[in-house]
Amino acid sequence: MISLNVIVTGTHASLWLCTKHDDNMISLNVFVTGTHASLWLCTKHDDNMISLNVFVTGTHASLWLCTKHDDNMISLNVFVTGTDKC
Structure with missing residues (x-):
């Protein structure tokens, strides 16, 4: 259950990279x-309920980092966007 998808289109290139391994519930997506x-x-990784998400876009970078472990109810969330960082 592994897949890799790449698409490029238009005068401004668009890249989509998707890798999945359903046994371990691991996915990597890049756009x-x-x-x-x-x-x-x-x-x-759904067994341990761990997730890492990063998003960057526009002239002002936006960063989203989310790590979760539901067994121990641990979560880490970081968001940065615009000229003022949060």
């Missing part, structure tokens, strides 16, 4: 498009 690059990175 880049337009003159301002957009990056989406998602890694998941």
Whole structure:
């Protein structure tokens, strides 16, 4: 259950990279498009309920980092966007 998909289109290249392994529930997704690059990175392992998400887009970078472990109820969330960081 592993898949890899890449697409490029238009005068501004768009890249879509998707890798999945359903046995371990691991996925990696990357997307880049337009003159301002957009990056989406998602890694998941459902057995341990761990996820990592990163998103960057536009002239002002946006970062989203999420790590979860539901057995121990641990979560880490980080979001940065715009000229003022949060």
